Amino acid sequence: MNISIDATGARIADTGDFSLERTLESGQCFRFVRDNDAYLCAAGSHTARITQDGDTLYFEGVGDMDEALFWADYFDLGRDYGEINEFLSKTDANVADAIKSCPGIHILKQEPWETLCSFIISQNNNIPRIKKIVLSLCSLFGDEIGNGFFSFPAADVIARAGVEALSPIRAGFRNKYIFDAACRVADGDIDLTKVASMELESAVGELKRIKGVGDKVASCALLFGFGMLDAFPVDVWVKKVIGKYYGDTFEPRMFAPYAGVAQQYLFFRERSL
């Protein structure tokens, strides 16, 4: 990885086999819009227009090193995924095949509250509509940050607004879950900083205290928002994969400590047919 800044924006070279498209399109994040060969992305209160050419990423609208470092961290470009993929490939031939057929997926390092809230919205929902609802939540409570995006609202902003104020985002029964999460996080009942320092199992249990958060939503939040790469979310697609290739005796611990990375490859390949 090699970061430089010029008049047009930031440039990050030597990103290995990182794939911007596969990483964004693998269902981890919902605040991005495809713009021809580029992606307009938002995370927290950051935004950028990003293109990839070979192993180099270009960030339009990113004019200083701090902002470039934010995106480098967001895409987890400092981690050696080659090593992880090699380890997983040696562990399991099926995962090896998934990695080979769609390489370059990184696990994003998203902001914890934003990730938790986004995956509460994701339950029993499809990705295009999840994106719409998340963007709607931001435009309702956030501030303009450019590229047509709004910042992700803090938990206390949503908590103070009240559950009725959420109705315009059309999240249906999930509104009460979003509100419960916002209240617990805002008043400190759930301390996301403490969750971040917990062991995986305890962290899952802590997040499940929130109404509307079960194993799957908790696992997604911990994987994509807390850097817990061993979390293994099981949704309908991963259930298909397990039934198809592994059977009832499947145990995700076989991929430890990178079960989440394996899961993401299996999920992506299955969803792309």
Next chain:
DNA sequence: GTCCAGGATCGGA
């Protein structure tokens, strides 16, 4: 119109 979506909760067996 029907089926389904990166599920979780609830009530009843």
Next chain:
DNA sequence: TCCGATCATGGA
């Protein structure tokens, strides 16, 4: 403990 109905909404 297990299982099915139910939950809002709209994409495909």
